[in-house]
Amino acid sequence: MSNGQWYPPEWPARIRALASGELTAVTPRRAATVMLLRDDTSGPGTTGPAVHMLRRRTSMAFAGGAYAYPGGGVDPRDDDRHVGWAGPSLDTWAGRLGVGTAAEAQAVVCAAVRETYEEAGVLLAGPTADTVVSDTTGAGWETDREALVARELSFADFLDRRGLVLRSDLLAAWARWITPAFEPRRYDTWFFVAALPEGQRTRNASTEADRTVWIRPGDAADGYDRGELLMMPPTVATLRALRPYGTAAEALKAADSQDLAPVLAEARMEGDELVLSWPGHDEFTKHVPPAGGSASLPSGDGTDGNPS
Numbered sequence: 001m002s003n004g005q006w007y008p009p010e011w012p013a014r015i016r017a018l019a020s021g022e023l024t025a026v027t028p029r030r031a032a033t034v035m036l037l038r039d040d041t042s043g044p045g046t047t048g049p050a051v052h053m054l055r056r057r058t059s060m061a062f063a064g065g066a067y068a069y070p071g072g073g074v075d076p077r078d079d080d081r082h083v084g085w086a087g088p089s090l091d092t093w094a095g096r097l098g099v100g101t102a103a104e105a106q107a108v109v110c111a112a113v114r115e116t117y118e119e120a121g122v123l124l125a126g127p128t129a130d131t132v133v134s135d136t137t138g139a140g141w142e143t144d145r146e147a148l149v150a151r152e153l154s155f156a157d158f159l160d161r162r163g164l165v166l167r168s169d170l171l172a173a174w175a176r177w178i179t180p181a182f183e184p185r186r187y188d189t190w191f192f193v194a195a196l197p198e199g200q201r202t203r204n205a206s207t208e209a210d211r212t213v214w215i216r217p218g219d220a221a222d223g224y225d226r227g228e229l230l231m232m233p234p235t236v237a238t239l240r241a242l243r244p245y246g247t248a249a250e251a252l253k254a255a256d257s258q259d260l261a262p263v264l265a266e267a268r269m270e271g272d273e274l275v276l277s278w279p280g281h282d283e284f285t286k287h288v289p290p291a292g293g294s295a296s297l298p299s300g301d302g303t304d305g306n307p308s
Contacts, residue, residue: 004102005106005165012288014182015267015274025181028188030104032070032112035174037239037248038121038196039217048216049195049248051239052120052202055211066230067213067220070119071112073187076109079103086129087169096173097190098260100298110170112192114155118148120212124171124194125164132167134199170194174241176235180265180276188262193237195248233284234263238270 017023036052043304053067083106088101099105117123117136126132136145147153159166171192179186196202204212215223217239224236225231231239241258245251267276274288 010220011182011276014272015276015288016183016208018182019267019269023182026184026186028178028186030074030108030111031072031187031189032108032114032115032192033069033189033193034116034122034194035069035242036116036170036194036196036202037213037242037251037288039247040214048057048218048243048246049251050214051220051242052102052196053213053215053220054119054204055057055213056208065236065304066232068231068235069191069290070116070120071189072115072225074107074111075155076107077154078107078114078156081154083110083156084125084159084165086126086165086167087171089251091166092263096260098176098262108190110166112154112171112194113166113168116146116194117206118145121145121201122196124164124167124197126167127158127163127165129165129167132170132197132200133164136200138274170197173260174255174258175234175238175261176260177237178262178264180267182267190260191234193248193251195252233265233278233281237281237284238265239280 014023018025030140037049042047049194052068053069053173055067056065058244068203080103088096090105092104093109094100094102097105099108119135121126123133123136132307144153144158146151148158168254172193172194173190175191176189177191197269202212202214204210220229221239221243224231224239242251245254263278263280265276265278267274269275272290276288278284
């Protein structure tokens, strides 16, 4: 591991197996993750918004110990159930997300909102198109949240039960990363940004995380560079992209100019050495020598998580 970059020891063998035809790539599962922001007013001299991050339990099979954002896979029921909706049309979202149908767009946005509620207790929905719930605490809310986690309750039914509409205008799409073809668990993940609604508070509601923090993107990236915070490439790349913005509102406004072309790792052989790279993100390039050698990992600045 260089800096705080997550590097599974089984990658070289899996990459070589894929290249030789011994391994068949699995189809990526659609997923969404949300970079939840709030303006940092913790003290004089602080600049830039803070982002909510969770640390995956070290016992997790995928990216244990890595810092990530709230997120998870799409619930297939969100493709074909009508969801109370506010904000840009589903056709507009389909164009922005690069998907073929309005139903696919609804499912991805629903996943972003639902997973943020499931894992952080924050709900981007309201009774009307210009309001948002201010408090999601209490036994009734927790019962519904747990039913969503267990997939006993669909998100559409949850919104209907509560008399709420999904506030898609509170979200903005930022990036899209696809898990490399040699991974056994693959996700096609859309990254969103959103501001913490007034009155709501985050909490660690995820069974997959042992810690949550609010941290400025630049500080998180610096922690990765020092090897103090473990992360995967999409997480660091998005943290670095957020660093220039002074407020959550500025970051949301800048989302429209972000490139949503999918980022997918590429692997190639250079002699006996395997080279793994992420197009457009040179800092994550890895040089993996033949078995028995030691991998040369990037030493520059640098860092993903969940399906994120």
